[in-house]
Amino acid sequence: MRYIGKEMSRVDGVAKVTGQAKYAAEFQVKNVAYGFIVQSTIAKGSIKSIDTSEAEKQSGVIKIFTHLNSVKRKDKDDAFCALQNEKIVFNGQPIALVVAESFEQARFAARLVKAEYLKEAHLTETEKAPTVDSRGGKVRGNPKEALQNAAVRISAEYTIPIEHHNPMEPHAAIAMWDGDKLSIFDKSQGVKEVQRHLAKSFGIATENVSVVSPFVGGAFGASLNPNYYPFLTAAAAREIKRPVKVNYTRRQMFTGHGYRPYTIQKVQIGASKDGKLQAIIHEAIGNTSTFEDFSETPNGFGRTLYNCPNYDTPYKLAKTDLPTPTWMRAPGAVSGAFAIESAIDELAYELKIDPLQLRIINYAEKDPDTGKPFSSKALMECFKQGAAKFGWEKRKPEPRSMRDGKWLVGWGTATGTWGAMQLPASIRITLKADGTANVGSATADIGPGTYTVITMIAAEFLGISPEKVKFELGDTKLPNAPVQGGSFTTASVGSAAHGAALNIKKKLFDFAVRDFGFAGVSVEDTEMAKGFLFSKKDNSKSVAIADLMKKNNLTEIVENYTSMPSKERNNYTSMAHGAQFVEVKVDEDLGIIKVTKVIEATAVGKIMNPKTSHSQEMGGIVWGIGMALQEQTEIDHRYGKMMTTNLADYHIPSNADVHTVETDFIEEDDKIINPLGIKGMGELCLVGIPAAIANAVFHATGKRIRTLPITIDKIL
Amino acid sequence: MRPFKYERATDAAAATKAVSANSSAKFLAGGTNILDLMKEDVERPTALIDITRLSLSQIRSANGGVSLGALAKNTDTANHPLVRQNFPLLSMAILAGASGQIRNMATNGGNLLQRTRCPYFYDVAMPCNKREPNSGCAAMEGLNRMHAIFGWSEKCIAVYPSDMAVALAALDATVKVQDANGKERTINFGDFHRLPENSPEKDTNLTNGELITSIEIPKNNFAGKSYYLKVRDRASYAFALVSVAAALETNGNKIKNVRIAMGGVAHKPWRAMEAEKMLVGKEATEANFKMAAEAEMKNAKPLEHNKFKVELGKRAIVRALSMAMNGDKA
Ligand SMILES: Cc1cc2nc3c(=O)[nH]c(=O)nc-3n(C[C@H](O)[C@H](O)[C@H](O)COP(=O)(O)OP(=O)(O)OC[C@H]3O[C@@H](n4cnc5c(N)ncnc54)[C@H](O)[C@@H]3O)c2cc1C
Ligand code: SF4
Numbered sequence A: 001m002r003y004i005g006k007e008m009s010r011v012d013g014v015a016k017v018t019g020q021a022k023y024a025a026e027f028q029v030k031n032v033a034y035g036f037i038v039q040s041t042i043a044k045g046s047i048k049s050i051d052t053s054e055a056e057k058q059s060g061v062i063k064i065f066t067h068l069n070s071v072k073r074k075d076k077d078d079a080f081c082a083l084q085n086e087k088i089v090f091n092g093q094p095i096a097l098v099v100a101e102s103f104e105q106a107r108f109a110a111r112l113v114k115a116e117y118l119k120e121a122h123l124t125e126t127e128k129a130p131t132v133d134s135r136g137g138k139v140r141g142n143p144k145e146a147l148q149n150a151a152v153r154i155s156a157e158y159t160i161p162i163e164h165h166n167p168m169e170p171h172a173a174i175a176m177w178d179g180d181k182l183s184i185f186d187k188s189q190g191v192k193e194v195q196r197h198l199a200k201s202f203g204i205a206t207e208n209v210s211v212v213s214p215f216v217g218g219a220f221g222a223s224l225n226p227n228y229y230p231f232l233t234a235a236a237a238r239e240i241k242r243p244v245k246v247n248y249t250r251r252q253m254f255t256g257h258g259y260r261p262y263t264i265q266k267v268q269i270g271a272s273k274d275g276k277l278q279a280i281i282h283e284a285i286g287n288t289s290t291f292e293d294f295s296e297t298p299n300g301f302g303r304t305l306y307n308c309p310n311y312d313t314p315y316k317l318a319k320t321d322l323p324t325p326t327w328m329r330a331p332g333a334v335s336g337a338f339a340i341e342s343a344i345d346e347l348a349y350e351l352k353i354d355p356l357q358l359r360i361i362n363y364a365e366k367d368p369d370t371g372k373p374f375s376s377k378a379l380m381e382c383f384k385q386g387a388a389k390f391g392w393e394k395r396k397p398e399p400r401s402m403r404d405g406k407w408l409v410g411w412g413t414a415t416g417t418w419g420a421m422q423l424p425a426s427i428r429i430t431l432k433a434d435g436t437a438n439v440g441s442a443t444a445d446i447g448p449g450t451y452t453v454i455t456m457i458a459a460e461f462l463g464i465s466p467e468k469v470k471f472e473l474g475d476t477k478l479p480n481a482p483v484q485g486g487s488f489t490t491a492s493v494g495s496a497a498h499g500a501a502l503n504i505k506k507k508l509f510d511f512a513v514r515d516f517g518f519a520g521v522s523v524e525d526t527e528m529a530k531g532f533l534f535s536k537k538d539n540s541k542s543v544a545i546a547d548l549m550k551k552n553n554l555t556e557i558v559e560n561y562t563s564m565p566s567k568e569r570n571n572y573t574s575m576a577h578g579a580q581f582v583e584v585k586v587d588e589d590l591g592i593i594k595v596t597k598v599i600e601a602t603a604v605g606k607i608m609n610p611k612t613s614h615s616q617e618m619g620g621i622v623w624g625i626g627m628a629l630q631e632q633t634e635i636d637h638r639y640g641k642m643m644t645t646n647l648a649d650y651h652i653p654s655n656a657d658v659h660t661v662e663t664d665f666i667e668e669d670d671k672i673i674n675p676l677g678i679k680g681m682g683e684l685c686l687v688g689i690p691a692a693i694a695n696a697v698f699h700a701t702g703k704r705i706r707t708l709p710i711t712i713d714k715i716l
Numbered sequence B: 001m002r003p004f005k006y007e008r009a010t011d012a013a014a015a016t017k018a019v020s021a022n023s024s025a026k027f028l029a030g031g032t033n034i035l036d037l038m039k040e041d042v043e044r045p046t047a048l049i050d051i052t053r054l055s056l057s058q059i060r061s062a063n064g065g066v067s068l069g070a071l072a073k074n075t076d077t078a079n080h081p082l083v084r085q086n087f088p089l090l091s092m093a094i095l096a097g098a099s100g101q102i103r104n105m106a107t108n109g110g111n112l113l114q115r116t117r118c119p120y121f122y123d124v125a126m127p128c129n130k131r132e133p134n135s136g137c138a139a140m141e142g143l144n145r146m147h148a149i150f151g152w153s154e155k156c157i158a159v160y161p162s163d164m165a166v167a168l169a170a171l172d173a174t175v176k177v178q179d180a181n182g183k184e185r186t187i188n189f190g191d192f193h194r195l196p197e198n199s200p201e202k203d204t205n206l207t208n209g210e211l212i213t214s215i216e217i218p219k220n221n222f223a224g225k226s227y228y229l230k231v232r233d234r235a236s237y238a239f240a241l242v243s244v245a246a247a248l249e250t251n252g253n254k255i256k257n258v259r260i261a262m263g264g265v266a267h268k269p270w271r272a273m274e275a276e277k278m279l280v281g282k283e284a285t286e287a288n289f290k291m292a293a294e295a296e297m298k299n300a301k302p303l304e305h306n307k308f309k310v311e312l313g314k315r316a317i318v319r320a321l322s323m324a325m326n327g328d329k330a
Helices: A013-017 A103-110 A143-149 A191-202 A229-240 A250-256 A298-304 A333-351 A355-361 A379-390 A450-462 A489-515 A545-551 A567-571 A610-629 A689-701 B012-020 B034-039 B074-079 B081-086 B088-095 B100-105 B108-112 B164-170 B273-279 B286-297 B308-329
Strands: A033-039 A045-051 A061-066 A094-100 A114-119 A131-134 A152-160 A172-178 A181-186 A209-212 A244-247 A263-271 A277-289 A310-312 A315-320 A402-404 A407-419 A425-432 A437-440 A469-472 A526-529 A532-535 A542-544 A556-563 A575-587 A592-603 A660-665 B005-008 B025-028 B047-050 B059-062 B065-069 B174-178 B184-188 B211-217 B226-232 B240-251 B254-263
Touching: A033 A103, A033 A229, A033 A250, A045 A094, A061 A103, A061 A229, A094 A103, A094 A229, A143 A263, A143 A277, A143 A310, A152 A333, A172 A229, A181 A191, A181 A229, A191 A209, A191 A229, A229 A244, A263 A298, A263 A333, A277 A298, A277 A333, A298 A315, A298 A333, A298 A407, A333 A355, A333 A407, A333 A689, A355 A379, A355 A407, A379 A407, A379 A575, A379 A592, A379 A660, A407 A689, A425 A450, A425 A489, A437 A450, A450 A469, A450 A489, A489 A526, A489 A532, A489 A545, A489 A556, A532 A545, A542 A545, A575 A689, A592 A610, A592 A689, A610 A660, A610 A689, B012 B025, B012 B047, B012 B211, B025 B034, B059 B081, B065 B081, B074 B081, B074 B088, B074 B100, B074 B108, B081 B088, B088 B164, B088 B226, B088 B240, B108 B164, B108 B211, B164 B226, B164 B240, B164 B254, B226 B308, B240 B308, B254 B273, B254 B308, B273 B286, B286 B308
Parallel strands: A033 A244, A181 A209, A277 A310, A277 A315, A437 A469, A592 A660, B005 B047, B025 B047
Antiparallel strands: A033 A094, A045 A114, A061 A094, A131 A315, A152 A263, A172 A181, A172 A244, A263 A277, A402 A407, A407 A575, A425 A437, A425 A556, A526 A532, A532 A542, A575 A592, B059 B065, B065 B211, B174 B184, B174 B211, B226 B240, B240 B254
């Protein structure tokens, strides 16, 4: 391969660092007005009255929308929609949109909007909220009985606080109408989703909505669902007959889209004395809102990991007076892994078996739920290579047994897994006679390097250099693609790019057979490169692509292609896997924890671009450090309000918190998942990290911290 | 942000006059705190008097000590040879605060007057006596993990966030100010910031319109044995849970002179007088450090979520003194 598998810098890198890449709020639109959201200050009840008179008097104010004069949605689903009625369902709910000539004028006037409420008692504590059953997966075997009969048992409860995505770029949209045609610049992980949502909400034809989102400054799930602001922005634009822009403040981001749910998990494990798992009961409760159920099945991910004959994963949702949670990088998996991978560690100490060894003893060679083989699974190689690189064999088993001066040293490990998914995706490739190609698909690039990898795949199979490929995404005028989430973009859109390029080659090949004596050559034996189509076996068979087109009076060949997950996949379970090895140093006197080394070995199919892949993996590790030690959205339950809603109080790692981070790939040759062998990695890389850090902290200190984040006060 | 008037002052007299004439006017220095607070609608000045063009940014030696201009940047102050050589404690404290970018903008005067980071103070929908007198203190029974363990009142339990000021308290600095009539006065550092008592809306004993012109640190012999320890929720760019500025002057192993000030524990930099008194004349041993730390911390009055600060404070005092005494060997 010329490009695939080789390091390539981002094709959009220069545009990004020179400011040419435009993010939603940066588009210059003539005559734009600015909307600022006014938020509720109670968590539950209704608006008794809302007084906008003072605000309306201020200079620059064009119009103020409340539930009394706002556009109502044409269709209904459970998702929150702003200004639809007087009901208040969470603290920070939008209750008005002030539209003015400038952002500053809108913000100022927003502060003068006065609401009176009829308050009702709210409940924001997951522990106390009423629960409903959610999907928890089938019971495998007879876990209760097997647990009773097990020689060794452990049982522990783990808690994860609410966490927020906090991408650098806040949500923003600019909406404008032309008759009943709506166009909107939006920050989105899936323009087609936003298009569908807006078309339904306004009761207009889908093709009358255009959504453009070429660059996204991080999203991590925060822009997977359409969110409430595109409708709010578009509705205001329609009413005032002018383009309207709404741009969130950092504080507004905390109630603007959702969050990783507060999760309480109880894990009970039964094992034999030699470490064979007999039973796992992994219960989970996650919070949701009162008006919408959000479930991410945190306990589901352990099920394919261990060869355990008896397994149960009951799952409940707790209805709280908070916004609905949403997908946040490695949703469910990382929360579940914190519990199950901590519990396996606890069991290892109980059994006096090395925690890595315990995982090897219970290694699942096939999917324990379905009995299907894995299409590929190089987790064992990850264990071996990761352990060797880390020097795991030098680990002393006893907690508190390793030191570096005043620092206690702890080594911990954990495993991560994530589905290797693929969804239907379409792409259009236009190969021109001049040897350039335009490629388009309505996917997104929220940071993983989608612009680059699709460019590479197209270049590889069209046989042209990547500079000759122009790949467009993030626009509803382009062919259908799924949202960018679930780590399935490269597998889905990349497969489409591959398929489309092969079809173009097939068309050219057919011309060559007809006009240039390629009879007897099979298309599989041909390749495109340097402007020629040629046989790899027979030097004499070679023709310039320009000549092929010219002969057929073509200036370009257009291929619209939709790739589908293969049927063969159904006979297999396809997962990505990884092993994490972590060293922490703990200053026990002061409670300070440093994550001094992380070695992560992952098996995620074929690595298309090692450079951006490593970048993804490092990002996941840094995220894991934050999740383990720092991240937490604190709620004052008396007010039902999130309080750490800015980046000074909501901590994520600073540079000084990150030390040695190394990421290795164990490549898998998996042609069952898709022709290029692509799995995803953007979420997998995070999954085991928080557990591995907590396990290392236990090894260092002998303290098992089961509630994240592991802050100083928990160590003292 | 509410509409406000912006004026650029040409000299100190004009600046102090402009602010003292208008009870809702404020000085604008680096702007790293006041502008944030205005965007959050917490501070609502009707006029900002920009003082950044006044010539108050010199750092020079004065009577064997150092005089720090009120408008000298935090970065320049921390890196100035006079400060690094004679008052390394101050360099360490400044560099432990905020981020490089913020320190490049932040001024010494502004740093002293930065306001609390209590989340309820920042949230205008919440009751807060400091922001709105007599509205109540939401932190008292709320999220108070970051709050005070010393000197708080029923009205307010906030802590003062500056790191720089903790070192200045330990170094017995004084603050020079000038009023609208051109009258100067010098305030001892211990009297500059206030405890909340009945009026938490007042952070300091400055009157409206009084301009800080410089901060003076007298000569001392602590340069060889001083240390600023900051314990926080991440390695950089976080406010202190507890910090300790420790400075020792010894004769052999005997303590001749000692200064200990704490941050993150009170409404002002907290001089650990009790501990200091116990240590003078004693051997600089860990046992003595511990005894002194315990004596100081036994007067702490923690709240529901910050009990850990008492034990952490003790250990931080001991660690800071040991680091001051022995450097990295501690
Ligand atoms: C994200 C973040 C993190 C931070 N972390 C830390 C930290 O860890 N430790 C720490 O110590 N600090 C920290 N800071 C605070 C920072 O140090 C202060 O914001 C800065 O020192 C204020 O200085 P300034 O010149 O910008 O003040 P301004 O914002 O300009 O002014 C602050 C106040 O002082 C008044 N004022 C300014 N100069 C004078 C004068 N000469 N006379 C009278 N009044 C005056 C102003 O009127 C205003 O009320 C942080 C700030 C931010 C934004
Ligand atoms: S502690 Fe002080 S600043 Fe915080 S809410 Fe109470 S009164 Fe306000």
